[in-house]
Amino acid sequence: MxxxxxxxxxxxxxxxxxxxxxxxxxxxxxxxxxxxxxxxxxxxxxxxxxxxxxxxxxxxxxxxxxxxxxxxxxxxxxxxxxxxxxxxxxxxxxxxxxxxxxxxxxxxxxxxxxxxxxxxxxxxxxxxxxxxxxxxxxxxxxxxxxxxxxxxxxxxxxxxxxxxxxxxxxxxxxxxxxxxxxxxxxxxxRCDAELSSSVLDFAREREAAGRPVPPALWPLAARYAPPGLGAKLLGYLEHPAVEHRRAAAEALGMMLPGEPRLRPFLVDHGAREPDEHVVRALREALAS
Amino acid sequence: MRIFEPHAHMYSRITDDYEQMALAGVEAILEPAFWLGQPRTHVGTFLDYFDALLGWERYRAAQYGVHHFCAIALNPKEANDDRVNAGVVEAMPRYLAKDGVLAVGEIGFDDMTPREETWFGRQLELARAHGLPALIHTPHRDKKRGVERTLDLLRDVGFPMERALVDHNNEETVGLCADTGCYMGFSIYPETKMDEGRMVALLQKWGTDRMILNSACDWGRSDPLKVAKTALRMKRGGFSAAEVDKVVWHNPIAFFAQSGRLVEADLDARPVLDGELFSGNSILRGQGQ
Structure with a gap:
């Protein structure tokens, strides 16, 4: 209790x-x-x-x-x-x-x-x-x-x-x-396809303006992954900020069942990733 | 130099003014309720205005590290309007209980009508009942008689003089107030009311006790930096830094602290801006707000 x-x-x-x-x-x-x-x-x-x-x-x-x-x-x-x-x-x-x-x-x-x-x-x-x-x-x-x-x-x-x-x-x-x-x-x-898509639009707007993008957006965008999200997340997997790499790994893990083509990129990055949290996130993603 | 601006109608100013004031040393603002240039016809529009003073303005000020307080009242002009006067005063007790409401004001005389006198007296009673001081407007026209009648009314109802701030004084009225024990406000304006040079002369003649400067900035031609500019003029006029501080910081604090709701040490802390500050992962904090 x-x-x-x-x-x-x-x-x-x-x-x-x-x-x-x-x-x-x-x-x-x-x-x-x-x-x-x-x-x-x-x-x-x-x-x-x-x-x-x-x-x-x-x-x-x-x-x-x-x-x-x-x-x-x-x-x-x-x-x-x-x-x-x-x-x-x-x-x-x-x-x-x-x-x-x-x-x-x-x-x-x-x-x-x-x-x-x-x-x-x-x-x-x-x-x-x-x-x-x-x-x-x-x-x-x-x-x-x-x-x-x-x-x-x-x-x-x-x-x-x-x-x-x-x-x-x-x-x-x-x-x-x-x-x-x-x-x-x-x-x-409660996330639905419209929210996933709005969240990705918001991230793009921020990128275009050169303003910070909150990493927590990525798993939400991946819930109903809009077209183009996989490639963007692979890019964020190389981001200098650990939080972006970790969130991107989590989001990619959510997308893998529907997009198995992403798998080799995750394996490749896992071999080079220096941060243990990101490595763990990638391992969990690949196990899904 | 720290400035407590004791009379500014920020409701009618843009957010840039808060920034300019903060840059000039203003750390706290008291915003008295007034009229809005055009008569209101519903009690509800007053209440929304009071809510804005308690909420939105405080938030705008906090963005620049400025503490925002307010005074609540039915103003003298609209005291003449039977569509709103009784209803507004009836709703006031709920607002006078609020945190950050440090006085009843602006009340007082404008055209010196019987209705103004009725609601002025009624609101002095409310101030007394809530343990609040009163910020008192004086007329633009026939000011001297207005100040005399104000002081008479305060005496008649037995309102403690030291809890009254009689505002918008000039050379003709300061002598009426000086010996009564009330606080004396001066609105430093670009053209009307009082200017920096005349103000310094008044301070040289009458001293700095219970003297309070304000910009009374509103939607008319006015300047939210007038207190800072007058402080500068005081220094050039030979006043010590301690005397300047007394007039632009300590005197207004001493007056409004009589509400029991203003503690000078609390002004050292940054005002509340949002609920993220204690979560340890503030993005807003990272933006240096």
Whole structure:
């Protein structure tokens, strides 16, 4: 059994907030759990009481009721405290939890909104209730990296409930603004031919502009490999950056069953590859 | 030289202005709510504007390492408009609770109508209830009488003078404010209100206590670098670096810190820009933002 998310968050917040702030939070949590608190009035004070700094827990995760693991690497102390408040309110009124999160998003400033968004995957009904989807859609449209990131990255809720068109746009926007697409849940499960093709177009655009291409694009492009991808990936197998060679090896491995002609090139490169991670990726690719 | 710009309407400025201000030493900006040049006819457009001050403007500023704060209010001009005045003030408490809202403002008199007086007084009560100081606009026309009536109203309602920043002062009004204990704001403009040379003369005559400079830049002819330019003129006029710092940094911080929501040491850290900073693999960080 993975530990209770609220327990994990409580420990992380306790390690980083001031004692007065923690006393304040305990009172607010008790009120929320008893249905006595108007969270719209409590949410604005959270950052002032507990701080705005990072949780500084790069390896920490929590597990949702559906068993999805969710990274806390990008969370701030106030995010974690606001999620705890929503979890407490959900104990009182579980059926209203996601609707309440949406309401708090609507009334919140950027920090409050980020907190509401980060809670979604952990609230009761996250697997079936799309009541908070309008908040996610709103955050996808804003030009505030902070909100977009909280809506889409490390969020099984977003990847479960976003319609396919919106979800594809979210993946592309994440890549476009420099967020790692590997932080998007169900990335490969929901990828379709259109996304593979859009991702390759985006990579070409970046290349033409002489701008960096995120290596994480390659396996996604290879999911429904558009014409020409194999040759491009063989080129990236010679790239000076290890991450590109590794991602290209992984992507080529996905393409091999459909394009066995690629195999000798992978064998050839494997004999010359200096980096052990890439060598391992090639070995796995050739074994597929 | 670090500058706290205590009155700038960045909503109406382009992003390049944030960069220019940052280059000139501006590390923090307070943006008071005002009117938008054209009357609004719905309460909702005010609320969207308040949300922009709390969200989008803060984000734009953060891109240049500038901390963005705001003041929320029904402005004096639109206090005269019964389509919006009551609804906006009714919605204000929700915003006055927000992080980064350091004052109620701009409130005050513009044409000195009974409605302006009603909503000015009502919003002073809101400021008191939320423990916030008040940023107070004074009229362009008949300014001296406007300042007198402002000070009278503050006294009548018992609003603590040290928690009031009476803005847009000039040679004729500074003497009215100097002995009251209120903070005195001066909007340095290219043509109207106050210019750098006159400002330095005023500081030489009246001293630097509770004196606050701002550019009040908006969509009109105005200059977001006026505080930096006036600071330069102060140095040429013989003021020490410590005196300059007092006027352009410490005085505005002392005033807005009365909100309990501004800690000077917090301004040393870079403002929040995005959620990627703590994940250890920031691409944005790599771009030197």
């Amino acid at each position: 993975p530990p209770d998310p609220d327990r994990v968050l409580a420990d992380l917040v306790a390690a980083r907030a001031r004692p007065e702030g923690l006393t304040w939070l305990d009172g607010a949590l008790a009120d929320a759990a008893a249905g006595r608190a108007d969270l719209a009035a409590v949410f604005p004070a959270v950052s002032r009481q507990l701080g705005r700094g990072g949780l500084d827990a790069p390896g920490a995760t929590v597990t949702t009721a559906a068993g999805e693991e969710l990274s806390l690497a990008a969370w701030r102390v106030d995010d974690a405290a606001r999620v705890r408040l929503l979890l407490a309110a959900a104990r009182h009124a579980p059926d209203r939890a996601l609707a309440l999160a949406r309401e708090l998003y609507d009334k919140g400033d950027a920090r409050e909104r980020a907190g509401a968004l980060r809670a979604l995957s952990l609230l009761p009904g996250a697997a079936r209730d799309d009541a908070a989807l309008p908040a996610v859609l709103d955050a996808l449209r804003v030009t505030q990296g902070e909100l977009f990131e909280a809506a889409v990255c490390d969020s099984p809720y977003a990847s479960r409930h976003l319609p396919q068109l919106e979800w594809r746009k979210a993946v592309l926007k994440a890549a476009f603004i420099g967020l790692s697409i590997t932080r998007i849940a169900r990335l490969h499960d």
